[in-house]
Amino acid sequence: xxRNLSFNEKETLVKVANIFREKGYEATTVKDLEKAxxxxxxxxxxxxxxxxxxxxxxxxxxxxxxxxxxxxxxLDQAEDxxxxxxxxxHSLLNEPxxxxxxxxxxNTAVEFNNRRxxxxxELDTGFSLLExxxxxxxxxxxxxxxxxxxxxxxxxxxRLLIFYQGILVLVRAGLRRKEIDQIVNDEIDLILGRLS
Amino acid sequence: xxRNLSFNEKETLVKVANIFREKGYEATTVKDLEKAxxxxxxxxxxxxxxxxxxxxxxxxxxxxxxxxxxxxxxLDQAEDxxxxxxxxxHSLLNEPxxxxxxxxxxNTAVEFNNRRxxxxxELDTGFSLLExxxxxxxxxxxxxxxxxxxxxxxxxxxRLLIFYQGILVLVRAGLRRKEIDQIVNDEIDLILGRLS
DNA sequence: AAAATTTTAGATTGTTTGTTTTAAAATGAA
DNA sequence: TTCATTTTAAAACAAACAATCTAAAATTTT
Numbered sequence: 001x002x003r004n005l006s007f008n009e010k011e012t013l014v015k016v017a018n019i020f021r022e023k024g025y026e027a028t029t030v031k032d033l034e035k036a037x038x039x040x041x042x043x044x045x046x047x048x049x050x051x052x053x054x055x056x057x058x059x060x061x062x063x064x065x066x067x068x069x070x071x072x073x074x075l076d077q078a079e080d081x082x083x084x085x086x087x088x089x090h091s092l093l094n095e096p097x098x099x100x101x102x103x104x105x106x107n108t109a110v111e112f113n114n115r116r117x118x119x120x121x122e123l124d125t126g127f128s129l130l131e132x133x134x135x136x137x138x139x140x141x142x143x144x145x146x147x148x149x150x151x152x153x154x155x156x157x158x159r160l161l162i163f164y165q166g167i168l169v170l171v172r173a174g175l176r177r178k179e180i181d182q183i184v185n186d187e188i189d190l191i192l193g194r195l196s
Numbered sequence: 197x198x199r200n201l202s203f204n205e206k207e208t209l210v211k212v213a214n215i216f217r218e219k220g221y222e223a224t225t226v227k228d229l230e231k232a233x234x235x236x237x238x239x240x241x242x243x244x245x246x247x248x249x250x251x252x253x254x255x256x257x258x259x260x261x262x263x264x265x266x267x268x269x270x271l272d273q274a275e276d277x278x279x280x281x282x283x284x285x286h287s288l289l290n291e292p293x294x295x296x297x298x299x300x301x302x303n304t305a306v307e308f309n310n311r312r313x314x315x316x317x318e319l320d321t322g323f324s325l326l327e328x329x330x331x332x333x334x335x336x337x338x339x340x341x342x343x344x345x346x347x348x349x350x351x352x353x354x355r356l357l358i359f360y361q362g363i364l365v366l367v368r369a370g371l372r373r374k375e376i377d378q379i380v381n382d383e384i385d386l387i388l389g390r391l392s
Numbered sequence: 393a394a395a396a397t398t399t400t401a402g403a404t405t406g407t408t409t410g411t412t413t414t415a416a417a418a419t420g421a422a
Numbered sequence: 423t424t425c426a427t428t429t430t431a432a433a434a435c436a437a438a439c440a441a442t443c444t445a446a447a448a449t450t451t452t
Binding site: 004016020022023024026027032100101103106107109110111112114123124127130155158159161163164165166167168169170172173174175176179180182184186187 | 201218219220223239246268296297298302303305306307309310316319323351352355357358359360361362363364365366368369370371372375378379382383386387
């Protein structure tokens, strides 16, 4: 009964997540959201709720789709686990659309000084997703003889997470792209204690 | 002629920089600035200009005072350069006031997607200040025989900068403090290729 | 086709925002 | 003291904002 939504929810959430990623929560206006999605505020409020709720949904969507997808593509599905890992890091420096918007998780972690608990929790989820994937990848690398098994794959994974976040800060500011590109391979080899 | 300012400019700028560091640019209201400084908007506008100008001044002040001071205290004046370097990193995890506000440069780099050119430039200045200090410290460490001289102190310094920024992201979100505290020493030893 | 229900677009609301203005108080120079 | 100038505090302003409401259009179900 009643008509159906004329837009695809998933596609819309991609657009919403992207505009929040570009501008951050505070700087994004409802008008921005209208322009980005092609919908009017009425539709947005009807389907999702206010700006705040929409942001929560976008973060969750980002974790369960964008992040998971990146992990799957670059890490889990990679033939050579070490190459896949490096490719993931290099991909941060060359965003598809040529922009330098970084990562929604990173940007949000910095913007919201863990003021809102449930956001911090969702960020933790996303970071843990990455960290766990790094850990799996480290173990795979060791199994394939690419590296010697590190004493604590867990801590090594956290190191990679820190490195990952650090890159995203500089990328976001548009700074030191060339140097970072140069450093990525070495740093990963170093952290993983690559056999040379 | 005319009366003098009743407040200390430097003290005020410290407070301004701190509130911007805590809340970010967009989320900070003029009312916040009034509360933080104890001045009214009239006084602020008279002495400094609007919110935007005040932010520019705060960033510049932060570079030339807070950042330089930290570099001087932890790095240049350190007896043992390696210990000083590690202390600097550990200090990120234990802010004086018990908060977790991170670094104004990091927070701003992430909030302003290099939309405003002169801000990005000022950020670059601050990052370069850190990077250069890291480089000096690396060379001092090598001279003192703490480490073997790395092939490129410049790139090694950039690595440390990335690591530094990465920590600040997680600190800001209030995440993984214990693990990071554990990792800092190892990572610095690793990056610097410490003699063991 | 008719009825029921939902989406949609645009106008509107009340609030918050950054900024300016005003007048009084304070202070330095003549 | 007197005058000139600045700071100060509080009110006032206009713009931007998130959010809601309204009526019309659309589309599914009966």
